[in-house]
Amino acid sequence: MKHTIVIIGGGPAGLAAAIAARESGVSDVIIFEREPELGGILNQCIHNGFGLHTFREELTGPEYAQRYVEKAEALGIPAKLSTTVIGLERASSGEGLLVTTVSRQDGLVQTEAKAVILAMGCRERPRGALNIPGLRPTGVFSAGTAQRLVNREGYLPGREVVILGSGDIGLIMARRMTLEGAKVKCVAEIQPYSGGLKRNIVQCLNDYDIPLKLNHTVVDIRGKERVTGVTIARVDERLTPIPGTEEEIFCDTLLLSVGLIPENELSRELGVELSPVTSGPRVNESLETSVPGVFACGNVLHVHDLVDYVSEEAAEAGKNAAAYCKGEPAEAGREIPLCPGGAVRYTVPAAVSPEKMGAQLTVRFRVGKNLRGASVVVEADGRELLCRKRPVMAPGEMEQISLKKEWLTGTEQEIKIFTREA
């Protein structure tokens, strides 16, 4: 098989990328999706609050997804469903890429593509990655798995629940489990701040009197076959549990919401350079990875807070991939690294070519701690280009600034993006 652009993943990122690529004039775009339907993880996010930025409406996850699915259908973009990409490599011809898929209906198929857009999303960090000591009974679920069991399968995985980690899915599930009749005893967060959105703390915990215990972690899990309880303890600045602060909590379920990891196994196989901070590909201003013709967007690139930004970013990736395929001549130019500093942990993109970028470029990043009244500063070769005061910045919320092409004339070495505390 042969296609101009192959999009791996039919979630919000893949859909928006496909639509933008098609609208930018590439007719032969195809989506490979491993689930039996498009929409990705949105399909199990039945709460509302999606689309405030994009549609100025509060939609549920499936409703948000549906808008893009309908648009993709209207544009006649084909999607191969229940189809898993198992291999991604450079085509032996030297031109383009070779995508290997398997499915029940088509078997094993190899597809050549001029460009590939990575939109595989992310997975949840499991218990094992945390080395939580204790027994290994049933009743320990990642929050997303519990969400699927409740919202898609219609089963309650637990009645008395402790949640470790205050990522957004954990917060959402605190409310969801409560509404389904479970008792959520507390949310323990090892960091001194929540990993989720402020609005979720208010709407999912505070409104239901669920305590959020910052600087706390789970130090023991009990129960031979089913969880019978956990022990939580306060941690010090080095995140080490403080002896004597242990508290036993009886519960039958422990939900984990302790971080999301971009799913870059295919990218790694292809030899795409990954960022150790985001675990996603290192991309330039076109959201193109270190492998020419391979673009990335959405949670496979870096974990987002709002789906609206996923869609926006993915549309850029789609547009850029289309331009790449149409062979629109890009002026050869210097590539200037974007260097995070202060509390800024990373930036996407990680480098920019002033010649190739549009008139302005959205740069997204996250900070590593809570900041009040700090400023985001952009410097090019030591020259201050921008200083924007932000009332609040938090690790749970993604930040963005707009970089203007006109600022970068003469910039040679580096562009620094950092926080300056008041």
Added chain:
Amino acid sequence: MKGYDAVIVGAGVTGCAVARELSRREGRFLVLEKEPDVCEGTSKANSAIIHAGFDAEPGTWKARMNVRGNAMMDKLSEELDIPFQRIGALVVCLCEEDLPKLRALYEKGKTNGVPGLRLLTGQEARELEPNLQKEVCGALLAETSGIVCPNERTKGLGEKAAQNGVEFRFDTEVLSLERSEESWILHTDTGDVKARAVVNAAGVYADRLHNLVSEEKLAITARRGEYMLLDKSAGGHVRHTVFQLPGQYGKGVLVSPTVHGNLLLGPTARDLEEKESTATTADGLREVAEKSAFGVEGLPLRQVITSFSGLRAHEAGDDFVLGETADGFFDAAGIESPGLTSAPAIGEYLAEKIAEKLALPEKKDFTPTRRGVPHIASLPLAERVEKIRENPAYGAIVCRCEEISEGEILDAIHSTLGARTLDGVKRRTRAGMGRCQSGFCSPRVMELLSRELPEELLEIRKNGKASGIVLEKLR
């Protein structure tokens, strides 16, 4: 009451090995297991090593069975389709003063009849294994050491025994036994059974069973070992199993690739009061992290995908207890390391004794070979295409991390001694063993179990009787 020629208590690797060897004979045989599946105790959580045999004291059962068990592996892994690789082991010595101990180990190995042993300088060892620490000043290379999949090994032995007529009864615990005329009566929580011979392969509980029938009491301590398993991206960090020179608590902490391409670190050794505590501890995992770095540098500990602990059945006499303890009561007790390696040899030895005692003739139609659930993703492309064409369910990926298809899961459920639990599917197919640790695939696997067994989703469990996964139907 049903009567058998022999009843084996315990469906771990030892019990299954005895069962498979007994199934070469005419007779009625039964395996009783308190858990819902084979390989639920010590056999499932260990170092997954086929030891060479240089470590055991000469003249012990451990030495004899280890060397014999190792030698049986090539044929056995072929017959039973067990993933097995003779990758060799290196015992590394970290200071000059200990070099005589290394030589002593080499000599012990020679006395035990271990082939393929060589003493290496630190330099030679690092050439074989570039990530060894600079401090390594000598090493013992054991070429016959290997790695195996313990689940597949136990499953293969048990499945073959079943295909040759051995019955298995799961979720059944032996409560007591008594002698009645020429037979033993075993009282279980699912009823009584009668046997001319009993095999005690009850792992950490083997002392309890033994002590019911013998005046020479055994004392088995559960000795816990904690492990960390690293992602496949770390699997190539070493190519051999790397041990440090043994200390007073067994073999120290090893660093080894697994047959599935992960990296395994561990175990610790801690004696427990109770027999069931497979908990991991913060101290234990810290110890694994520290000790594994003694011999190997640059271990990517951030890539840990899971940690677990297993229990070794340590008998006070420090050796296996094998043989006919009372009339018609055969012990396979105190089977700790190198028990996984020794199991086929133990099975061979005990089955021979039992067959002799009961005068069981050889079975004419015994079949030695079996095929495991195919791992479609590891087949060459053309074969994979062909397999999916034959059975399209092999194209429907359920576990994305390990690339396990619906077809493989259905095979696991419908094979002899098929999977009935989430853990059962996981251990037969590796669905859920990957980096997401079953986050994505468990609801799908539950659905398949529910559809195929068939059983209500509420009845689907992780492993034991009280390990149901979902608690209530909402809609």
